[in-house]
Amino acid sequence: MKRVDHVGYSKKFIADEKHIQFHDKRLWALRTDRDTEVHGIVEWEELRSLASGIKEHTLTHLADYLAEFERNATSNGVVVHWAKDAEEHNRIVYDILTNRKAKVLVKSKSMLTEECEMRPYLEERGITVVETDLGEQIQQLDDEMPAHIVVPSVHKLATDVAKIFSRTIGTDPNESRIPALAEAQRQSTRPLILNADAGMTGCNFAVAETGGVTVCTNEGNADLSSNVPSLHIASIGIEKLIPKLEHLGVFIRMLSRNALGSPITQYTSHFRGPREGGEMHFVLVDNGRSERLGMEDFWYSLKCIRCGACMNTCPVYRRSSGLSYGGVYSGPIGAIINPTFDLKKYSSLPFASTMNGSCTNVCPVRINIHEQIYKWRQIIAEKNELPFVKKEAMKVAGVVLSSPTLFRAAIKSADTAVAILPRAVLYNPLNVWGKHREVPEAPEQTFRDWYLERNKK
Amino acid sequence: MSSRNAILSRLREVQPASRALPAVPMFDDKLPPPLETFKQSLVRMGGKWLDAPADGDIEGLIRSKFPDALVVCSAAPEVKGTRRIEEIERPHDLNDVDVGVVRPGFAVAETGSIWMSEKQYRVNALGYLSQHLVALLDPADITGNLHQAYHRREFFEANYAVLMSGPSATADIEGVLIRGAQGIRSLTVIPVPRTRTSG
Numbered sequence: 124m125k126r127v128d129h130v131g132y133s134k135k136f137i138a139d140e141k142h143i144q145f146h147d148k149r150l151w152a153l154r155t156d157r158d159t160e161v162h163g164i165v166e167w168e169e170l171r172s173l174a175s176g177i178k179e180h181t182l183t184h185l186a187d188y189l190a191e192f193e194r195n196a197t198s199n200g201v202v203v204h205w206a207k208d209a210e211e212h213n214r215i216v217y218d219i220l221t222n223r224k225a226k227v228l229v230k231s232k233s234m235l236t237e238e239c240e241m242r243p244y245l246e247e248r249g250i251t252v253v254e255t256d257l258g259e260q261i262q263q264l265d266d267e268m269p270a271h272i273v274v275p276s277v278h279k280l281a282t283d284v285a286k287i288f289s290r291t292i293g294t295d296p297n298e299s300r301i302p303a304l305a306e307a308q309r310q311s312t313r314p315l316i317l318n319a320d321a322g323m324t325g326c327n328f329a330v331a332e333t334g335g336v337t338v339c340t341n342e343g344n345a346d347l348s349s350n351v352p353s354l355h356i357a358s359i360g361i362e363k364l365i366p367k368l369e370h371l372g373v374f375i376r377m378l379s380r381n382a383l384g385s386p387i388t389q390y391t392s393h394f395r396g397p398r399e400g401g402e403m404h405f406v407l408v409d410n411g412r413s414e415r416l417g418m419e420d421f422w423y424s425l426k427c428i429r430c431g432a433c434m435n436t437c438p439v440y441r442r443s444s445g446l447s448y449g450g451v452y453s454g455p456i457g458a459i460i461n462p463t464f465d466l467k468k469y470s471s472l473p474f475a476s477t478m479n480g481s482c483t484n485v486c487p488v489r490i491n492i493h494e495q496i497y498k499w500r501q502i503i504a505e506k507n508e509l510p511f512v513k514k515e516a517m518k519v520a521g522v523v524l525s526s527p528t529l530f531r532a533a534i535k536s537a538d539t540a541v542a543i544l545p546r547a548v549l550y551n552p553l554n555v556w557g558k559h560r561e562v563p564e565a566p567e568q569t570f571r572d573w574y575l576e577r578n579k580k
Numbered sequence: 581m582s583s584r585n586a587i588l589s590r591l592r593e594v595q596p597a598s599r600a601l602p603a604v605p606m607f608d609d610k611l612p613p614p615l616e617t618f619k620q621s622l623v624r625m626g627g628k629w630l631d632a633p634a635d636g637d638i639e640g641l642i643r644s645k646f647p648d649a650l651v652v653c654s655a656a657p658e659v660k661g662t663r664r665i666e667e668i669e670r671p672h673d674l675n676d677v678d679v680g681v682v683r684p685g686f687a688v689a690e691t692g693s694i695w696m697s698e699k700q701y702r703v704n705a706l707g708y709l710s711q712h713l714v715a716l717l718d719p720a721d722i723t724g725n726l727h728q729a730y731h732r733r734e735f736f737e738a739n740y741a742v743l744m745s746g747p748s749a750t751a752d753i754e755g756v757l758i759r760g761a762q763g764i765r766s767l768t769v770i771p772v773p774r775t776r777t778s779g
Contacts, residue, residue, distance in 0.1 A: 149755045166607050176602040183599045186591040193584075199739070205584035257761065258752035274752060281754050301756040309762050317672055333736060343708050343748030343763020350704040350740070351671045361587070366601060368735055372727035373604055375743075376690075386621060387691040387726075387745050390763075396739035398704065409587045417594030 127449030129471040136278065136444040146278050146444060153274075153435040156384025157485070164380070173373050175489040178426035181364050182416060188331040188364045189407065195334025196405055199396035204406045209239035212408045216241060216323075216356060219404055220250055223354060225320035231338070231345035232256035233325025234272050234429060235358045235408060237451045253315045255344035257308050264291040270445035272452065273382050273431035278444040312344070322348035324394075326359040327428065328374055329405075332367045335395030336405065339378055339388040346392055353401040357394060361412050362425040374428060377487045382430040415463045420498050424459050426488040433482035433492055439475045448472055455482035459495040462503075470508040473499035531571060604727065611724040614689040618722050621692030625746030626759045627767040638772060642679060642714055645768065649678035649712075655702050656683040656716050657777045671705035680710030680764075683778055685734050687717055687769075690725040693745040694769065697738030704740050708763040713747075716772040 137143055161167050181188055193203045204219075206212035212235075220228060228250055230236065242252045242263070254263040258275035262268065265287050269275035276284070281299040288304060289296035292311045298304070316322075324345050326336040336357050338345050349355045365374065379388045397403035416422045434440045434454030445453035450461040450469060458476060461469035473496045482492040503509060568576075581589075611617075619629045633641050639659050642652065653674060654661035659681045668674060682701060684694035694715050698704055707713060723729050735741055748763030760766065 145754070152755065173602050173604055176599070177604075179599045180601040183596050185595060186588045189588065189591070205582070205587055207583040207586055211583060255762065256752070257750045261752070274755075276752060277755075279753075281756075284753055301753045302758055304753055305750060305758040305761065309760075312762060313675075317675060341748065342750045342761035344761070346708045346742065347705070347762060350708060361591075369604060369727070369730050372725075372730040375730075376726050383751075386624065387693060387743065389625065389745050389747070389749050391693070391743040391745075393735060393738070393741040395735075395741070398698065398739065407587075409583075409590075413587060413590040413594060416591065416596070419596075422596060 126467060127469055127471055129443065129447050129449070129475045132449060133443035133447035136447060137442065142278065142280065143442060143444075145280060147441045149277060150435045150441045153383060154432070154485070157381055157432060157435070158384075160380045160384040160386065164376070170373055170377055171487055171489050174377060174428075174487055175426060177365060177370050177373065178428075178488050179423075181366055182362065182422065182425055185361065185364060185416065188366060189361060191331040192329055192334055192364060193407075195332070196395075197334070199334050201334065201396055201403045201405050204404060206406055206408045206410070208410050209241075209408075212239045212358065212406055212410065213241050213244040215406050216358075217245060217248055217250070219354075219356060220245070220321055223320065223402075225250070225354065227251045227253065227315070227319045228321045228323055229253045229255050229316050229319040229348045229352070230323035231325065231340060231348050232259045232269075232275065233323070233358055234269070234451055235325055235360050236323070237269060238410065239358075239408070241358075253312070253319070255312055255316065255348055256340075256342060257305065260308065260312070261287060264288075268446065268451060270453065271431060271434060272429050272456075278446065316344075316347050316351055319348070319352045321354040321356060322350075322352045323356045323358070324349055326357050326363050327378065328365050328371060329359050329363045330366075330368050330371065331364055333395055335393055336363075337371060337375075338392045338394065339375070339390070340392070341389040343390060346390055349392070349394065350398070353398070354404075355394065355397070355401065356404045356406065358406050358408060361407055361409055362427075378428060378430055381432045381485065381487045411464050418463065421459065421463060421495060423490050424456070424463070424492075424495060426490055427456055427460070428488055429456075430487055432485040432487070436481045436485050438477060438479070443475065448475070455492045455496065456490075459490075459492060459499060462499050466503070466506065467508060470503045473497075473503060531569075606725075606727045606731075608724050608728060611689070614722040614724055615719050617689035617724075618687055618692055621689060622746065622767075622769060623692070625692045626749060627692060627746040627769060630768050630770045632770050632772055638716065638770060641770065642681065646679050646712060651677045652679045652681065653677045653706060653710065654681035655700065655706055656681050658683075658716055658772060658775070659714075665702045665706060668703045668706075671703055671709065674703065674705050674709040677706070677710040679712045679714060680706045681714045681716070682706060683716045683718075683772075683774075684721070686721045686723055686729070686732065688724075688726060688729045688743065689722050691743070691745050693729075693743040694767075695729070695734065695741065695743055697734065697741040699738065707742065707744065708748075710764055712766045712768070713744075713764045715767065715769045716778075717769050718774045718778075719771050720773070 261276040285299035288294040440454040458472040652661035655665040748761040750761035
């Protein structure tokens with residue numbers, strides 16, 4: 124296990140001004156598009172409360188709803204499998220494929236299969252796995268993890284994609300017009316779908332009442348992957364359950380509005396049973412979720428519907444990119460989910476936050492994200508997982524803040540220092556906050572001096 | 581113990597104290613007129629609305645809109661096309677279809693979505709392998725919002741069902757919107773009332 128160094132990993136991305144500026148603007152545009160769309164729905168805040176309530180109810184009765192889902196799916200002709208961890212999930216998928224002599228699997232975007240690291244597992248065993256989602260395919264061809272859960276290659280420019288495509292699917296390296304790149308991907312992916320032995324999707328919502336799963340996509344690739352090959356496998360995190368079909372009304376109204384600022388995804392697809400002559404498998408995956416459900420402060424993160432809005436609104440995410448989080452889930456939601464998988468590995472992530480609370484305010488299921496980030500910081504400090512520099516700085520801060528005299532002296536000298544010291548002192552490697560930030564100009568007088576002077580008059 | 585039982589019994593051990601399931605309102609007391617709303621939402625999602633000709637010749641209208649189409653595969657009784665969906669044996673056989681034709685089960689005004697299942701498609705891939713899709717929609721089949729849509733029984737009878745909202749699209753490269761990603765390149769909705777043979 125290698126500890127994720129969020130600040131260190133983000134350096135490469137931050138070094139390139141063109142990328143970081145585009146990234147920041149693009150994600151902020153998603154946030155403003157979201158605001159415009161959401162403000163048009165008068166009952167939006169009520170929908171958030173309903174969505175949160177439905178999820179909390181389901182999670183507090185999860186075993187019963189999973190059993191109901193399994194019962195209904197089985198009676199619809201679906202084969203239901205259970206995987207306690209990533210390894211078992213991958214093995215189940217591999218067994219399904221090899222039992223049918225399937226060699227080529229086409230799949231649509233699924234964060235769960237990324238979490239399980241399914242692709243390398245299957246490829247080591249001779250199965251060809253093709254990501255069909257454009258952004259996810261770009262990431263696969265470039266051998267990178269998704270940098271965002273909704274727009275996986277959002278950190279890349281068209282010129283980057285042109286280079287990757289010329290290297291992998293044989294396009295002209297100088298062709299970076301976006302419609303041409305998208306068309307080239309369509310043309311190269313279609314034959315792969317037609318020749319595939321099996322198709323795979325993730326799952327946005329699993330409805331206990333119908334035993335079916337709902338998948339929300341835009342490109343048409345999920346419906347191609349599931350409707351062309353005769354074998355369809357869906358991987359489902361156990362937290363995706365909702366009780367009834369009517370509850371989809373709440374979630375489908377919110378998901379794409381909150382993610383992209385569009386009223387709905389182009390395709391909202393409902394899979395309840397196999398096609399005539401076809402075969403359908405659902406793999407229900409725990410992989411740490413039941414443990415998280417038992418964590419008093421942190422089980423609320425299981426309500427997440429993966430809209431990505433907390434990432435788009437987060438100033439730290441926008442300026443460091445998803446890859447710097449070192450896990451499948453990045454941004455604020457990654458900062459609270461990843462430590463539940465591996466606290467040591469992801470101990471730097473809860474510190475990748477300004478604690479501005481914006482993530483909590485845009486969350487469609489009212490997860491108290493910034494409060495959870497704060498709670499993780501406490502746990503990490505207690506477990507002595509703070510990085511050295513942070514720890515030493517905290518010790519100094521502790522002494523200074525506990526003494527009014529020292530505090531006043533520090534404030535005065537700091538303001539003077541900002542005004543007269545060379546930049547090198549402030550922007551030195553020990554001061555993490557100095558990096559890529561400018562200090563606002565200090566007022567001429569401290570508040571205390573102004574207050575004392577005023578009282579003298 | 582099987583993984584199934586291990587997961588379920590662990591969940592029962594750790595599940596937090598029960599929380600009540602809220603009742604979901606229909607939010608439908610002040611809905612705007614369905615037909616006009618549907619048209620606006622459809623266009624917003626990148627779909628096209630095309631009025632039916634006075635002479636009722638839908639076949640001719642489709643031919644005039646897609647003059648280069650060699651294969652028109654129809655799953656709707658009102659349009660003959662060049663190939664009937666009933667002749668299709670494997671989904672793969674639809675890969676050369678220029679225009680697919682279908683009659684949605686219903687539509688949703690709020691999001692401009694049309695609803696299809698295996699009953700309407702007969703071969704589901706018609707909606708995805710075709711280059712273009714034409715939908716014949718009875719304006720009387722438009723429901724107001726998604727809450728109403730998700731109370732419909734059709735969902736419980738379909739093994740596959742889709743709410744399709746415009747053509748396939750992607751904005752995965754620099755956020756630039758491309759209509760016609762991997763599925764259909766265009767979606768055209770023509771208002772055609774149901775007849776007894778429409779199904």
